[in-house]
Amino acid sequence: MLAQQRQQAILERVRRNGAARVSDLVRELGVSDMTIRRDLEVLAERGLIEKVHGGATATGTGSTEEPGFAAKSVRQQPEKEAIARRAAELVRPGTSVALSAGTTTWTLAHQLVDVPGLTVITNSVQVADVFHRAGRPDQTVVLTGGVRTPSDALVGPVAVAAIRELNVDTLMLGVHGMNLRAGFTTPNLLEAETDRELVAAAQQLVVLADHTKWGTVGISTIAKLEEAHVVISDTGLPEEATTALSDQVGTLLLVDPATTAQAVAQ
Structure with a gap:
């Protein structure tokens, strides 16, 4: 196969699935890892894709654009791992925790399967599946109903009605973007409504958002910055964002993906 055809x-x-991993492309196209990475570089230089850690995603940044779960799962993986590990430290055994939909909260779910006695409320099919596969008998998982979005969130009137009857200790909220004016946002109107119910149900709001979320604005606001008790991001956050968030939120925690990766390797 010629380079242009490949x-x-x-x-x-990438356009069909929203994303592609280097390892999958190597296997499917029968070429080396280096060849695939060169191809991705060429496509990225032409503005046809966005290169991310371990692969590529489709381009586009509109306020109503909603990438699928697969597309988001290959973005900022080291940052999400570091954020998830720090967030897990805030969850005590025997408490109730809500996890919104998203790949960062999905990453966090893998950390929380080891916490005994948890009651987990989620509107994420992917998050619920993590706990289902772990199969701990001392954990209770409540999956709301609702209409499924491209990011595998369950939203709409059924989800809202289910959440409205609940009270949880902590909400771990993943967001599409955060901005000084717009606050924490999503590109999906129904998901914003569902997430607002999660915020109302929780005693503590913890927002999980890597540095790339700063300055991104979805069409609908979930919560204002000052509503967050804790925001966990990473050291790639711009200085102006660090200053703004420190002034607005209860506590800003920044994690270093490199340090976390080294600790895990050891």
Whole structure:
């Protein structure tokens, strides 16, 4: 296969699925890791894709654009791992915790399967599946009903009605973007409504958002910055964002992905 044909095949796969991993492309196209990375570089330079850690995602940044779960799962993986590990330290055994939909909260779910006696409320199919596969008998998982979004969130009147009857100790909220004016946002109107119910149900709001979320504005606001008791982000956060968040939120925690990765390796 010629380089141009291979790059077209990669582009079509990214556009069809929203993302593609280098390892999958190596296996499917039968070429080396280095060849795939060069192809991704060429496509990124032409503005046809966005290169991310371990692969590529489709381009586009509109306020109503909602990437699928697969597309988001390959973005900022080291940052999400570090944020999830720090967030897990805030969850005590025997408490109730709500996890909104998203790949950062999904990453956190893998950390929380080891916490005994948890009651987990979520509107995420992917998050619920993590706990289901772990199969701990001392954990209770409540999955709301609702209409499924591209990011595998369950939203709408059924989800809102289920959440409205609940009270939880802590909400771990993943967001599409955060901005000084707009606050924490999402590109999906129904998801914003559902997430607002989660915020209302929780005694403590913890927002999980890597540095790339700063300055991104979805069409609908979930909560204002000052409503967050804790925001966990990473050291890639711009200085102006660090200053703004420190002034607005209860506590800002910044994690270093490199340090976390080294600790895990050891």
